[in-house]
Amino acid sequence: MERSVARGHRLSGLLAIAGFGAWLGVSVLQQLNRRDPWSKRLDPSSVFVPEWKFFAPTPVRHDYNLLYRVEADxxxxxxxxxIGIIEPRRTGHLVWHPGRREEKALFDAANELFRTAQRTENRDQVRLTVPYLTLLNYVTNRAEGVKSGDRVQFLLATSASHEPDVRPEAVYVSSFHRI
Known part of the structure; x- marks a missing residue:
């Protein structure tokens, strides 16, 4: 009886090691820059198979700052x-940082909006894109002192928080939108 229990523990340990090894292998493969990663079909939101491309192939060299202003009638x-997007880092964030998903989503939306605005000459088309509408929705829900009938405008700027001598630079200014 003791032998079968020991074998069961050994087998479960080997299965756990094999499972974690497979997960690590798939995670490493996910980081490669391929056109059609099969892991995206298995896990489209990268919840179980992480995608860490903060440092490669192109490292992030700036932060986005999201500003807004309100115009009454x-x-x-x-x-x-x-709007403070980036939360100051604490040691506990090495283990648990649920706010990072919001930061990353807004960074991705800002990055895509900036690229779209550079490629598109028609400003009206940019206002219909998902990144623009995402940022507009975020701003209108987080803006303080906004009443029904007011108009909101947002500004996207880049800054280098790690280099205080570098001044922020405005990269995109939206139209005014009625709330």
């Missing part, structure tokens, strides 16, 4: 206010 626009 026929009034002057308010000063620009920043």
């Amino acid at each position: 026929h009034g002057e626009p308010s000063p620009w206010r920043e």
Whole structure:
């Protein structure tokens, strides 16, 4: 009896090691820059098979800053206010940082909006894209002091938080949108 229990423990240990080994292997393969990664078909949202491309092939060299201003009916626009997207890092974030998904989603939307705006000459077409609507929705839901009938505008800027001498640069300014 003891022998079969020991064999069962050994077998479950080997299965766990094999499972984690397979997961590690698939995770490593996910990082390669391929046109049609089969792992995306298995896990389209990269929840179980992570995709860590923060450092390669092209490292991120800047942060996006999201600012907004509000214009009341026929009034002057308010000063620009920043929506704090990036939470200051703490040691515990090495283990648990659920806010990172929001930061990454907004970074990806801003990055895609910037690329789309560079490629498209017609500004009206840019306003119909998913990244633009994502950022507009985020701003209108996070903006403070907005009343029904006000108009909101957002500004996307790049900055290098690790280099304080580099001044932020505006890269995209939206149209005003009525709330």
